[in-house]
Amino acid sequence: RVTGNTARGGGVGGIEIVLSVDARLDSVLVHGNTGGMTGGIGFGIFNDLETGLDIGEGWIMMTNVTMSSNTAVHGDGGGLCIMAIGGGVLRGCTVSGNRGVRGGGLAIAEGAKLEVHDCTVDQNEAEKCGGGLFHSSELPVEVGGDVSISGNTANFGAGMCLSRLAPGSNMCGAEADEYPLMTTVEFGAALSLERNVAIIAGGGMYLNCVNPRQATID
Numbered sequence: 001r002v003t004g005n006t007a008r009g010g011g012v013g014g015i016e017i018v019l020s021v022d023a024r025l026d027s028v029l030v031h032g033n034t035g036g037m038t039g040g041i042g043f044g045i046f047n048d049l050e051t052g053l054d055i056g057e058g059w060i061m062m063t064n065v066t067m068s069s070n071t072a073v074h075g076d077g078g079g080l081c082i083m084a085i086g087g088g089v090l091r092g093c094t095v096s097g098n099r100g101v102r103g104g105g106l107a108i109a110e111g112a113k114l115e116v117h118d119c120t121v122d123q124n125e126a127e128k129c130g131g132g133l134f135h136s137s138e139l140p141v142e143v144g145g146d147v148s149i150s151g152n153t154a155n156f157g158a159g160m161c162l163s164r165l166a167p168g169s170n171m172c173g174a175e176a177d178e179y180p181l182m183t184t185v186e187f188g189a190a191l192s193l194e195r196n197v198a199i200i201a202g203g204g205m206y207l208n209c210v211n212p213r214q215a216t217i218d
Contacts, residue, residue, distance in 0.1 A: 002028065007035040014070060017060065024061045030079075034071045058086040065093045072100035076134060077107030078124060087113030087139070095121045095132075102126055102161070103134030104152060112137050118145035126154035129206060130161035131196060143191050150194040157206030158196035 002014045013033030017023050060082065067079035075081070078098030082088045088108075093116075095105040104124035108114045114135070121132040131152030135141055149159045157163075193204040 001031070002033065003031045005033045009036070011035055017058065022059050022061070025063070025065050027064045028062075028066075030065065030067045030070065032069045034073065036073050036075070060086075060088040062088065062093055063091045065090070067093070067095045067098060067105075069097045071098070074101065076100050076102040076109070077105075078103065078126075079105045081107040081109070082112040082114065083107075083109045086111075087115070089115045089117075090119050091117045093119045095119065096123050098124045100126055100134075102128050102163075103130045104154065105132045106130075107134045107136075108141065109134075109136040111139060113139040113141075115142045115144070116147055117143075119147050121147070121149045122151045124152045126152075126161075129154050129156040129163060131158040131198075133160045135160065135162050146190045146192075148192045148194070150192065150196065152196045153199070155199045157202040158198040159193040159203065160205045161202065162205070162207050 005013050007013050013035035014030045060080075070078050072078045072081070078100035079095040080088065080090075081100075081103065098105050100107065104126035105121045106114070107130065114137075124131050126134065131154035132149040133141075134157075152158050154161065196203050198206070
């Protein structure tokens with residue numbers, strides 16, 4: 001159990017994994033942790049590989065992990081954030097009741113890859129976009145088995161937000177055209193986007209700052 005922790009200096013509330021370290025978590029509860037902001041931000045579980053070093057790849061492998069009621073006060077990924085090189089594989093996980101600026105539940109950015117199998121992502125809240133999932137990486141999201149993304153809220157993309165931002169940018173702008181979204185969301189089995197609520201646009205899914213011809217959903 002990793003519960004009720006706080007990073008007052010702006011770091012990660014629950015677990016922070018850096019450099020090219022691989023991690024495996026089985027049947028772990030990550031609940032009620034709070035952190036501020038540092039680099040690429042994630043709270044509950046955070047894999048930050050943006051260091052400027054030749055670090056290779058680091059992966060988080062999670063099975064039957066529950067990430068619930070965690071808060072990213074100023075950052076992305078209330079439950080989980082993976083940034084830069086590497087990625088994560090989630091199997092049988094629950095991501096519920098988390099809050100963040102982008103990616104209330106999950107945030108994937110800048111060269112990271114995500115695989116989600118037989119997971120539930122529900123009741124998460126993002127201040128800006130991606131209530132359930134915020135994705136800003138050129139690498140794919142692969143969805144397998146029964147995956148439910150439901151009851152999440154955000155201004156844009158309550159269920160999922162696919163948004164390619166310029167490096168270091170927090171908002172879409174003219175410079176984002178130099179960094180178009182080139183990714184694939186691969187729905188290999190049953191994906192359910194239900195009862196997600198967007199305050200402005202994209203209740204189920206929102207594509208932001210992209211050339212639509214370069215975003216592929218299979």
